[in-house]
Amino acid sequence: MKLGLIGVGQAGGKLVDALVAYEANSRAEFIADAVAINSAEADLLGLERVPKDHRVLIGQTRVKGQGAGADNELGAELVQADIEEVMAAVDEIPVHELDGFLVAAGLGGGTGSGGAPAIARELGRRYTEPVYGLGALPGQDEGRIYALNAARSIRTFVREADNLLLVDNDGWRKQGASVESEYERFNTDIARRVGILFSAGEGATGTVAESVVDxxxxxxxxxxxxxxxxxxxxxxxxxxxxxxxxxxxxxxxxxxxxxxxxxxxxxxxxxxxxxxxxxxxxxxxxxxxxxxxxxxxxxxxxxxxxxxxxxxxxxxxxxxxxxxxxxxxxxxxxxxxxGVSNAPRIERLKQTAVETQRSMRDGSDDFADVSSSGDGDMEPLF
Ligand code: GDP
Incomplete structure (x- = not known):
């Protein structure tokens, strides 16, 4: 299945980089093209595989290449304000070759967490091909704001994408290892899983599958x-x-x-x-x-x-x-x-998010009352 890859924010760009690297080292071709979108210039420069002219810096007038911090409402706004630039980069992808889009992001941060669902929405409006999300959940030690960001992003992303593939950063932590090397290992592992799935139907050159997954x-x-x-x-x-x-x-x-x-x-x-x-x-x-x-x-x-x-x-x-x-x-x-409906990690994220949102509204920092939490009052990003 040929995909147009769009990496949003730092983690999104690195996940797309890892997918392009996986394809280069395997015999299958499942990527039609790859694009990276970010409001942080340094992160765009740090990518290795996404071609330089496929990297789009958004929000320059507002954040001057410095990124959106951990503000995912800002991340969504920056993408929405520069959506024409984003879509101009997507239009460069040979869309007639595509079977779908994959929009990747870390869901705990700012640009990707807010921007990826906004891009998914626009792709859904403009193209008939399915739009899938690939979202990385923050580690539990990253704190309540990251959990709140992720919960609101998931709620919005699930609504806008045809399906959201979730990966939990916590599952990949090894004690003592540096976060950077952990991410690299993790991204490579994710790329292998996602790569085998989407390249299954494409087949390795010179071989014929007995039973093809088209x-x-x-x-x-x-x-x-x-x-x-x-x-x-x-x-x-x-x-x-x-x-x-x-x-x-x-x-x-x-x-x-x-x-x-x-x-x-x-x-x-x-x-x-x-x-x-x-x-x-x-x-x-x-x-x-x-x-x-x-x-x-x-x-x-x-x-x-x-x-x-x-x-x-x-x-x-x-x-x-x-x-x-x-x-x-x-x-x-x-x-x-x-279509999995019972994932304890998501329930915990939602619970933390609801408590955090409530205490931010009340101006209090009291997290003792968890009894009435549900996701009823957790707002989507847009
Ligand atoms: P953004 O640039 O504002 O979208 O923010 P980031 O992409 O840095 O998002 C922060 C979240 O992504 C945090 O929860 C990090 O744990 C996670 N993250 C950052 N880099 C990577 C990465 O390379 N791989 C994965 N899987 N997660 C990452």
């Missing part, structure tokens, strides 16, 4: 509305078939071995670390992509994993396909759980 299947899985989480796991192949010996002898892997390996990798991907931890039984639709050397992509194994996923997610809407990667020594599985 753009319409990805679109139907993501649907129109809701939140998505992505799981990923790999398992090493003990006796890879790409070697000279196995080619000479014409030996094939045992079907029962490959079937077991596929199903256990899919289970690991589903039950391991999801980009947004959630109750998997609250999934509405799912998609599983199994990648590996063609001789290992066993149809029965894929069917069995789909059946297992149907039971685990309690949904019959489970799609699947494979993604041949010749000469790989691994089986990899990406599991997409779409």
């Amino acid at each position: 753009a319409s299947e990805i679109r139907n899985t993501l649907g129109t509305g809701g939140v998505t989480t992505i799981g990923y796991a790999t398992s090493h192949i003990d006796r890879p078939q790409g070697g000279l010996l196995s080619r000479l002898s014409g030996s094939k892997p045992e079907p029962s071995d490959t079937q077991n390996q596929i199903t256990s990798t899919v289970r690991l991907a589903t039950q391991g670390r999801l980009t947004l931890p959630c109750e998997i039984a609250s999934t509405e639709r799912a998609l599983v992509v199994v990648a590996g050397p063609p001789a290992y992509l066993d149809r029965k194994g894929a069917e069995r994993s789909r059946k297992w996923l149907e039971e685990a997610t309690a949904t019959v809407e489970v799609r699947g396909g494979d993604y041949p990667v010749p000469d790989s020594e691994y089986i990899a599985a990406v599991v997409v759980l779409s």
